[in-house]
Amino acid sequence: MEVLRTEELTKEYGYGENKVIALNRVSFSVEKGEFVTILGPSGSGKSTLLHLIGGVDKPTQGQVFIGGHSIYKMKNHDLTIFRRREIGQIYQFYNLIPVLDVKENISLPLLLDHKKVDRGRLQELLEILGLEERADHLPNELSGGQQQRVAIGRALISQPKLILADEPTGNLDQKNSLEIIKLFRELNEAYGQTILLITHDKKIANNSKRIIYIEDGRIIKDIKR
Ligand SMILES: Nc1ncnc2c1ncn2[C@@H]1O[C@H](COP(=O)(O)OP(=O)(O)O)[C@@H](O)[C@H]1O
Ligand SMILES: [Mg+2]
Numbered sequence: 764m765e766v767l768r769t770e771e772l773t774k775e776y777g778y779g780e781n782k783v784i785a786l787n788r789v790s791f792s793v794e795k796g797e798f799v800t801i802l803g804p805s806g807s808g809k810s811t812l813l814h815l816i817g818g819v820d821k822p823t824q825g826q827v828f829i830g831g832h833s834i835y836k837m838k839n840h841d842l843t844i845f846r847r848r849e850i851g852q853i854y855q856f857y858n859l860i861p862v863l864d865v866k867e868n869i870s871l872p873l874l875l876d877h878k879k880v881d882r883g884r885l886q887e888l889l890e891i892l893g894l895e896e897r898a899d900h901l902p903n904e905l906s907g908g909q910q911q912r913v914a915i916g917r918a919l920i921s922q923p924k925l926i927l928a929d930e931p932t933g934n935l936d937q938k939n940s941l942e943i944i945k946l947f948r949e950l951n952e953a954y955g956q957t958i959l960l961i962t963h964d965k966k967i968a969n970n971s972k973r974i975i976y977i978e979d980g981r982i983i984k985d986i987k988r
Contacts, residue, residue: 765831766924766957767816768792772825774811774980785811787980788825793925793959798951800968801961803977809961812977813929816959818846830924847872851918851926855933857910859902859917865889866898869916876921888916892946908939915946919956926950928960932967944970 774786786808793799803809814820816827818834827834829849834842846852859868869888870880889895892912902910911931918926928947932940948970950956960971968974976984 764795766793766795766797766829767959768828769812769816770826770828772812772815772827773823774808774815774820775823785980786815786822789977789980789982790825791975791982791985793957795924795957796951796955797973798947798958798971799960799973799975800971801959801975801977802963802965802968803961804963807977808980809963809977810929811980813927813959813961816925817850817852817927818842844876847876848921849924851921851923853911853914853918853926853928853931855930857902857907857914859910859913861902864899864901865894865905865913865916868902868913869920871917872921880920884920888919891949892916906939907935908942911935911939911943912946915943915950919950924957926956926958928958930962931960932962932964940967 770790772786772789776783776785789812801809801812815822821835832845834845837845860871863871866885866889870885873880889898892915894909894912894916897905897909902913905913932943935943944967947958947960951958962968973985973987975982
């Protein structure tokens with residue numbers, strides 16, 4: 764089953780002499796249960812691509828389908844709800860709410876959606892993330908790796924169709940980076956979570972079974988291993 768498809772996705776910034784073509788007719792699709800890495804150097808268009816797929820920004824041309832829904836055809840309000848429920852986003856910086864503790868930060872998408880938090884599900888997530896002992900702690904009482912695990916929990920709580928991660932280990936040391944990548948692999952292998960991760964780091968990319976190489980806003984290779 765197809766979870767994601769982009770069709771001729773193009774993004775231009777600026778006008779005239781200042782025009783930058785950040786993405787140039789990018790088309791690919793991702794099946795349910797895949798763990799795909801987009802690998803490319805700085806400035807190749809990776810973050811632009813993820814913002815478009817996450818519905819944070821709109822393309823100059825082209826379309827994105829998630830679970831068969833064309834996301835730019837949705838009304839703003841509907842897209843906000845769709846994103847909260849179906850797309851889990853993880854960034855280099857954790858963007859946790861400082862006054863909320865670990866379990867509250869993880870539960871936030873459900874609370875914003877006026878949904879009840881399933882205690883069993885929350886407990887299971889805390890265990891997977893290795894955060895049971897930290898459930899009542901505030902973000903500033905956690906290490907960087909732990910804070911990123913909270914952000915991953917927050918992305919997972921709604922059981923989204925797709926996880927999008929933009930350089931999720933970019934702010935971590937090697938040991939914590941490896942732990943976070945191992946966690947992504949576990950989520951993918953044990954729970955069949957579909958993941959699209961972007962990085963400039965080949966070592967990180969080598970943890971996934973499919974690598975899409977991007978350069979100057981274009982896909983240059985798409986390799987399944
Ligand atoms: N808001 C913006 N305005 C103008 N140019 C931008 C903007 N965002 C990104 N770009 C340009 O688009 C290109 C791709 O950027 P980006 O998607 O951030 O690449 P990456 O994440 O691979 O480093 C770069 O040349 C960058 O300078
Ligand atoms: Mg980037």
